[in-house]
Amino acid sequence: MSSFSVTEPSNRSKWFAGTLVILYALITMIPLAWIMLTGFKSPSDAISYPPKVVFEPTLEGYVNLFTTRTRQTQEYLDANPPETWYEEIVREYDMVIAGPSKFGERFLNSVIIGFGSTFLSIFLGTLAAYAFSRFKIPLADDLLFFILSTRMMPPIAVAIPIFLMYRQLGLSDTHLGMILLYTAVNISLAVWLLKGFIDEIPREYEEAALIDGYTRFQAFYKVVLPQAATGIASTAIFCLIFAWNEYAFAVLLTSGTAQTAPPFIPTIIGVGGLDWPAVAAGATIFLLPVMIFTILLRKHLLRGITFGAVRK
Amino acid sequence: MSNFLTGLMRLKRGPWEMLATILIGLGVFMLMQPFAIWLYTYSFITTLVGTVMFIIVSHFKD
Amino acid sequence: MTDTPAARAAQATPPNVARKIKGLSDRAIAWIFVGPTIFLLLAINIFPLIWTIRLSFTNFKANRINREPEWVGLRNYERILTDSDIWLNMQATAHFLFWTIFFQVLIGFTLAYLINKKFKGNDLWTTIIVLPMMLSPAVVGNFWKFLYQPQIGLFNYIVAFFTGKDPSSFEMLGSVDLAPWSIVIVDTWMWTPFVMLICLAGLRSIPDYIYEAAEVDRASKLRQFFTITIPMVLPFLMLAVLFRGIENFKMFDLVVQLTGGGPGSTTELTSINLKREAFEKWRTGYASAYAIILFVTVFGLASIYVKALNKVKER
Numbered sequence: 001m002s003s004f005s006v007t008e009p010s011n012r013s014k015w016f017a018g019t020l021v022i023l024y025a026l027i028t029m030i031p032l033a034w035i036m037l038t039g040f041k042s043p044s045d046a047i048s049y050p051p052k053v054v055f056e057p058t059l060e061g062y063v064n065l066f067t068t069r070t071r072q073t074q075e076y077l078d079a080n081p082p083e084t085w086y087e088e089i090v091r092e093y094d095m096v097i098a099g100p101s102k103f104g105e106r107f108l109n110s111v112i113i114g115f116g117s118t119f120l121s122i123f124l125g126t127l128a129a130y131a132f133s134r135f136k137i138p139l140a141d142d143l144l145f146f147i148l149s150t151r152m153m154p155p156i157a158v159a160i161p162i163f164l165m166y167r168q169l170g171l172s173d174t175h176l177g178m179i180l181l182y183t184a185v186n187i188s189l190a191v192w193l194l195k196g197f198i199d200e201i202p203r204e205y206e207e208a209a210l211i212d213g214y215t216r217f218q219a220f221y222k223v224v225l226p227q228a229a230t231g232i233a234s235t236a237i238f239c240l241i242f243a244w245n246e247y248a249f250a251v252l253l254t255s256g257t258a259q260t261a262p263p264f265i266p267t268i269i270g271v272g273g274l275d276w277p278a279v280a281a282g283a284t285i286f287l288l289p290v291m292i293f294t295i296l297l298r299k300h301l302l303r304g305i306t307f308g309a310v311r312k
Numbered sequence: 313m314s315n316f317l318t319g320l321m322r323l324k325r326g327p328w329e330m331l332a333t334i335l336i337g338l339g340v341f342m343l344m345q346p347f348a349i350w351l352y353t354y355s356f357i358t359t360l361v362g363t364v365m366f367i368i369v370s371h372f373k374d
Numbered sequence: 375m376t377d378t379p380a381a382r383a384a385q386a387t388p389p390n391v392a393r394k395i396k397g398l399s400d401r402a403i404a405w406i407f408v409g410p411t412i413f414l415l416l417a418i419n420i421f422p423l424i425w426t427i428r429l430s431f432t433n434f435k436a437n438r439i440n441r442e443p444e445w446v447g448l449r450n451y452e453r454i455l456t457d458s459d460i461w462l463n464m465q466a467t468a469h470f471l472f473w474t475i476f477f478q479v480l481i482g483f484t485l486a487y488l489i490n491k492k493f494k495g496n497d498l499w500t501t502i503i504v505l506p507m508m509l510s511p512a513v514v515g516n517f518w519k520f521l522y523q524p525q526i527g528l529f530n531y532i533v534a535f536f537t538g539k540d541p542s543s544f545e546m547l548g549s550v551d552l553a554p555w556s557i558v559i560v561d562t563w564m565w566t567p568f569v570m571l572i573c574l575a576g577l578r579s580i581p582d583y584i585y586e587a588a589e590v591d592r593a594s595k596l597r598q599f600f601t602i603t604i605p606m607v608l609p610f611l612m613l614a615v616l617f618r619g620i621e622n623f624k625m626f627d628l629v630v631q632l633t634g635g636g637p638g639s640t641t642e643l644t645s646i647n648l649k650r651e652a653f654e655k656w657r658t659g660y661a662s663a664y665a666i667i668l669f670v671t672v673f674g675l676a677s678i679y680v681k682a683l684n685k686v687k688e689r
Binding site: 009013014015017018020021022024025028029030031032034035038046047048049050051124125127128130131132135136137143145146147148149150152153154155156157158159160161162163164165180181183184187188191215216217241244245246247248251252262263265266276279280283286287290291293294295298301302305306307309310 | 398400401403404406407408410411412414415417418419420421422423425426429436481485488489491492493494495496497499500501502503504505506508509510511512513516517518520521523525526527528531541563568571572574575610613617620623624626627631645648649652653658661662665666668669672673675676677679680683684686687
């Protein structure tokens with residue numbers, strides 16, 4: 001039936017469309033592929049002209065990313081032969097590894113702040129979304145708009161008073177401060193998305209449970225939560241990606257202990273200017289999880305980016 | 313057009329929201345246009361009026 | 375009382391159920407559930423906002439806490455709104471806004487239209503195309519800076535390859551003429567998939583029977599495109615345009631990493647300008663007034679956006 005339908009495109013136009021889309025996809029992937037390749041180049045290969053597509057891969061960028069190095073005298077180098085493969089890479093430049101770099105710490109900060117704020121916004125967001133979905137709340141529409149509009153605020157505009165407030169409260173450059181801040185930004189998305197998911201669960205299920213003698217709380221976590229699990233999971237990934245990618249607040253409010261990876265990666269400096277392979281290695285490690293999550297999320301992507309307005 | 317005016321007179325939501333939307337749009341245009349600085353000077357007040365109006369009229373009945 | 379599904383849904387809980395609920399009343403639970411969210415938003419969004427409004431009428435400087443700030447009335451607003459340099463920043467923002475939206479709509483819609491031809495494997499390729507928009511804008515800006523390097527950068531090399539120019543003869547980020555376009559290119563690369571996804575949703579929301587009816591009426595394909603496809607996708611497109619407009623109006627991370635506002639102030643978008651006033655020159659009161667101006671603009675656009683959202687939702 002459908003193959004005879006007038007709305008089914010002809011094979012030729014399908015082939016044409018497919019070719020163009022694949023061409024676009026390949027072009028759009030070039031920058032990403034290039035940055036991943038650069039991570040495996042030596043510094044001289046990375047800045048060679050013409051740009052090298054074929055090169056001898058090395059883990060130098062990754063070693064430089066995770067370590068700090070110092071130059072040593074020839075006697076010292078001769079007296080202490082390299083013990084590990086990464087020590088060997090560094091030795092080519094007459095250097096020794098002095099210790100771990102800050103990248104590991106910054107990456108861990110991103111993980112802690114990302115997961116902490118995601119957990120908190122999902123926890124609070126699910127409760128609020130359930131209430132908005134099931135109870136009559138006075139001025140519900142205004143509250144929902146208020147919640148959404150907080151998401152739209154320009155970060156730099158809110159950053160001024162938050163900076164002052166955090167300085168007063170001693171929350172500047174702390175994990176807790178950043179978690180609270182990202183939670184506040186993410187909760188709007190969480191409430192809007194989760195409300196959509198919970199709206200789709202028929203009330204009859206809970207009502208049956210309530211008549212069976214469950215309390216509201218029991219009905220909520222025994223009936224509603226399991227049904228909303230997929231929605232909660234995809235909302236969580238959206239919140240996580242936001243907190244992971246956030247830069248403006250991070251660069252203004254953190255400088256040391258709680259600094260996340262995005263403000264840190266561009267500052268990786270090597271000998272004689274930016275160490276591009278190390279920067280590329282950092283970017284690769286940092287971006288890869290998001291790419292994997294995006295693929296997991298592909299069915300719910302549209303819903304997430306439009307605040308739940310477009311379902312499919 | 314006359315429908316629009318009677319809608320405004322009867323405090324209907326639709327036309328008033330339309331008016332507020334136009335004001336906001338105009339304000340944003342004035343803020344960023346490259347033609348005259350006095351338009352830029354009065355852009356903020358235009359957007360502000362439009363936004364406040366939007367919040368108020370969204371409570372009118374359809 | 376009528377027992378249609380609509381009437382049932384309109385009501386919080388049917389009375390026959392409500393009477394049998396054990397434990398706390400629904401009203402108490404509603405407030406317990408919504409309370410923390412509202413509290414958090416009040417503390418971290420609304421309270422700071424009110425504080426900003428207050429500061430915007432003073433000449434407070436955050437790096438000099440001991441000096442008692444003076445009340446200056448509307449003078450900060452007056453100075454910003456008559457400052458021709460800030461007006462130029464606004465125009466730089468407008469250039470960025472206009473061209474990013476133009477290219478993203480053009481390419482995004484075309485891609486969506488092609489993907490909607492449902493060729494084999496379109497799901498896979500859609501997912502690949504979408505990747506750039508999920509990445510961290512600051513890191514993306516940072517590595518595009520690498521691609522834009524004259525001489526060694528891949529972008530210059532590819533342009534040189536196709537045009538025959540010398541790759542070190544032009545600097546995307548260093549030249550006054552090219553820098554505004556360099557940020558347009560990166561933003562378009564990153565966010566075209568967003569417009570594409572929303573257009574695709576619009577195209578898929580058009581039921582087949584409308585086209586079938588048009589076919590019966592012997593309307594040409596071109597006519598169908600302009601009388602059916604475009605009008606039906608338009609609300610979705612509006613949504614995408616508004617969202618990108620709001621996001622790019624407050625653009626900070628991507629551009630600050632790419633150009634840092636330079637060269638000169640050719641790519642100094644409003645948020646970057648504001649950051650300089652607030653966190654480099656420490657003119658907190660003045661910057662607060664600036665922040666309020668940006669905020670009201672975004673808030674106004676956001677209310678239109680929510681209206682557009684609801685319109686799409688009804689479909």
